[in-house]
Amino acid sequence: MGALLKQVLGGLEEIPADISQAYEDQKKVIGGRGPGLYTISKMLQTTSSKRSTFICIDAMDECAPEYRVKVLDSLHQILQKSPGVRIFMTGRPHVRAEIGKHFSGRVASIAICPRKDDVIEYLRTKLKEDANPDAMDSTLEAEILRKIPEDISEMYVEVKRLWKLPQGIH
Numbered sequence: 001m002g003a004l005l006k007q008v009l010g011g012l013e014e015i016p017a018d019i020s021q022a023y024e025d026q027k028k029v030i031g032g033r034g035p036g037l038y039t040i041s042k043m044l045q046t047t048s049s050k051r052s053t054f055i056c057i058d059a060m061d062e063c064a065p066e067y068r069v070k071v072l073d074s075l076h077q078i079l080q081k082s083p084g085v086r087i088f089m090t091g092r093p094h095v096r097a098e099i100g101k102h103f104s105g106r107v108a109s110i111a112i113c114p115r116k117d118d119v120i121e122y123l124r125t126k127l128k129e130d131a132n133p134d135a136m137d138s139t140l141e142a143e144i145l146r147k148i149p150e151d152i153s154e155m156y157v158e159v160k161r162l163w164k165l166p167q168g169i170h
Helices: 002-010 017-028 037-048 065-081 093-102 116-128 138-153
Strands: 053-057 085-091 107-112 157-162
Touching: 002 037, 017 037, 037 065, 053 065, 065 085, 065 093, 085 093, 093 107, 116 138
Parallel strands: 053 085
Antiparallel strands: 085 157, 107 157
16 A cells, blocks of 8 residues: 555656655654555545546455455545545455455446467467477377366456446446
8 A cells, every 4th residue: 555655646746745844753653654545545535636537456366365455444534534546456256255345336247358379479479489499399288288278368458447437327
């Protein structure tokens, strides 16, 4: 969340005085730590409440479950307090229910599955770029081009779009 705040602040012409002051105050604390999650979430609410803000988070499923809960809670609070915030999030299907729970049905999902032909083309390109082409015979290459696309085609990325939909659209 701190990295997200840094990116949002980087887009401003001037950092708000209360945020600068909060960081200065934290430097004086023993250990000189930055503000905690609650304070960072409040700062994000403040900065994003006055302007349109788009937050993009890739691979939410890769966030450790104990941190994912905190991140999703923080994002939900920001979304509630800042009507100009829109969130675009990607993740694998197993996090769908958790995300839906945190955002109370304000989630539109789009499943994305790579085409087998695209995966094969990508693999061929990567195999041609191999710095040591003699390390692989045609049998191994054929096995790679057969097996990997089969496994990948069973997985897919889920895209989450979180925003208030206009009335009449569900």
